[in-house]
Amino acid sequence: MRRWSIATRLFALQFIVILALTAGAVAVIWADARADVDRDAADRSLAVAETIAHDPFVERAVAQADPTSTLQPYAVDIMAATGVDFVTIMSPDRIRYTHRDPSEIGKQFIGTIDRALAGQSFTETYTGTLGPSVRAVVPIRAVDSDGSGPVIALVSVGITVSNTQIALGERITTVLIAAALALLVGGAASWALSRYLRRVTAGRGAEEMSRMFAYYEGVLHSIGEGLVLQDTARNVVLYNDRAAELLGIPPIRADRRADPAAVPLGKLPLADEVAAVLARHDVAVDEIVITPTHVLVVDRDRIVARGGFVGTVTTLRDHTRLQELTGELATMTTLSDALRSQAHEFANRLHTIIALIELDRAPEAAELAVSELELSQRLADRILTAVEEPVLLALLLGKSAQAAERGVTLDVVLPQRIPGAAVPPQELITIVGNLIDNALDAVAGSAGAVVRVEVEPFEASAGLRISVADSGAGPDPEVADRLFERGVSTKRTEGHGIGLALVRQAVARQGGSISVEGSRFTVVLPATAESTRLAEADR
Incomplete structure (x- = not known):
């Protein structure tokens, strides 16, 4: 069974990472958007409830013998104007004066009111007759000279969770579209990179590349001829031990063979005759080069890969003897x-x-x-x-x-x-x-x-x-x-x-x-x- 190539492995890894990052980003954005929607709903509910609580009309109406007849139409108009799902005005003992469902009027309010009875406004998420909702509960005080009159009624304004989810869905749709685009762009970039790697590695896997390197390393340092590899700038990229011996230059250390740095010709102690040959651009066949210590036969050829000219390879044979x-x-x-x-x-x-x-x-x-x-x-x-x-x-x-x-x-x-x-x-x-x-x-x-x-x-x-x-x-x-x-x-x-x-x-x-x-x-x-x-x- 053929193992995956380096390009395929890299593409799969990058795609999985991009997918995981996108999913994580969507989850974080979802949670943040949900918190924003709940917070917006709570703030809107609290603003409407406080407006109602400070309306003198409401204060006068709750003091009437039949508050419902006056307040129910008022509550319906408020709901229509502000887009909230319910406006419930009630007595301090939880008896509803208004409700979205008229059949619920006169019944007890389901929810927390203790803090409101103590004079505090608050918001909460609670499940009532209309289902889970984000609601605000505000006390209605009697008008007093110092503004701290007794609590004569309570008002609860809320937005159902189903409506908040609709608003959340609008935001998440945008997030999901952005995530899909990010996934698409990231996948395309990964595919392009994997295609490039597949081209330069000829579709080989990591183990195969490692074996090939070991084989080439063994061949490079075991042949009896000197071998010098140069890049397009004529810098010496690699040479074997025999080349070092024939040219009188220090051998490449074993710990640098895997990733040798290119060395300019001028930094190597080469004989002038050899440096002149290595500095040229042309091909050489059986060219005799005489150094102070050796008679060398030089063969030189260009290395052409799929991307074009990548350098030269020079072989050196010792003809001194x-x-x-x-x-x-x-x-x-x-x-x-x-x-x-x-x-x-x-x-x-x-x-x-x-x-x-x-x-x-x-x-x-x-x-x-x-x-x-x-x-x-x-x-x-x-x-x-x-x-x-x-x-x-x-x-x-x-x-x-x-x-x-x-x-x-x-x-x-x-x-x-x-x-x-x-x-x-x-x-x-x-x-x-x-x-x-x-x-x-x-x-x-x-x-x-x-x-x-x-x-x-x-x-x-x-x-x-x-x-x-x-x-x-x-x-x-x-x-x-x-x-x-x-x-x-x-x-x-x-x-x-x-x-x-x-x-x-x-x-x-x-x-x-x-x-x-x-x-x-x-x-x-x-x-x-x-x-x-x-x-x-x-x-």
Whole structure:
């Protein structure tokens, strides 16, 4: 059985509350109106009774031998003129002189008269011959010089309850119409609100919404990709733990996940590259964003609900390790290609040496073999004796072979010894490999092309200073300030502009710095706790 939706429950609750409030208001108004009608009837009856009691005509008439003959027509005229239901004039011993029903004349009055006999006027609700009525009883005094003569008769004027209810009904009709209108307006407002809630909640119940929130919460914080939700003003509404890790911002506390407040982009410690992407309005597909610590692939889409555009969702994938592996693969590929080229070249030279030997020209063959091996062997021996890190060793050997193929002289200046693990191997590949590639691309094809690589330890051999320079003129001054931004390159062809950005990122991860002076790029990598420990162990 499907449970009621939130909209239906809210509509039913509001309608019941409105109905109860309307009923309560009608009851209160009914009681107040009834009290007003009874009070008006009592006041009118008292006013008419006192007027009659102070009429000299009545005083003279009650003193006659037959008061009824004079007072009954008088009472009938009073009833017709004032709209009261009865006017009863009686003797102090309750004998009626007048009555609405002539057959009741001469009989005893039914009601309270003690207070009137004592000289007081009063009102009451009492059931007499005409049924329940609101009546006033007033004493009729003999005219005296001081106005306090004896009570010679009594007058009772009243309005039956049935007539008061008629007056009450006229008032209640208005009240009921107003209550019906209030109920109608309140019901319409509740229906409109429930319709809106049904639209925005898709007719789901509270329990279903709670389960959906729990599911979405679990998915949001368990996926391996970063997720950032923004509203139409580009404020960050929600992000998961992975996004906080990739963007370097504090995670949302668990007690605020149910109702997180939107945070303006400017208040989050975001990298400029990421902030620029999140501040845009367009859709992004597989866009590469390089931050000081990560290489991110960004996908961004618009969120459109039934009411229109409501915000954007951005997913972040970490490709830092992929870029590192790509760099390592490129280095190994370079070394492999260089070795294959050298093998082909050595085969040609070996055939030449064999031919010289067959021609009985052994001295020339020996001289050719030694001269060709001397330069490369000297470089290899220098690198092998100085570099203890195998990855850097392979990188430098591979780049030297690659430089030779491209007609560039690679001059490597190394200290007596570079301790292993001073810098993580993957960071060395990214830094040194991209700087050498950049230099080779800059001078390849030019006359007398030279690339110089200098590696110098400092801080008791725990830190490294790496310098790569070429014989070219250096980068264009117009792009020098933006050279380490992604997509900025001095090359004309596409597919460039990421190598130096990766260098900057790797240097930042190591807490180092990079500077450019002409065609010389200098990277300073400070000592770390691990590199210091290894340097001290080697001493």
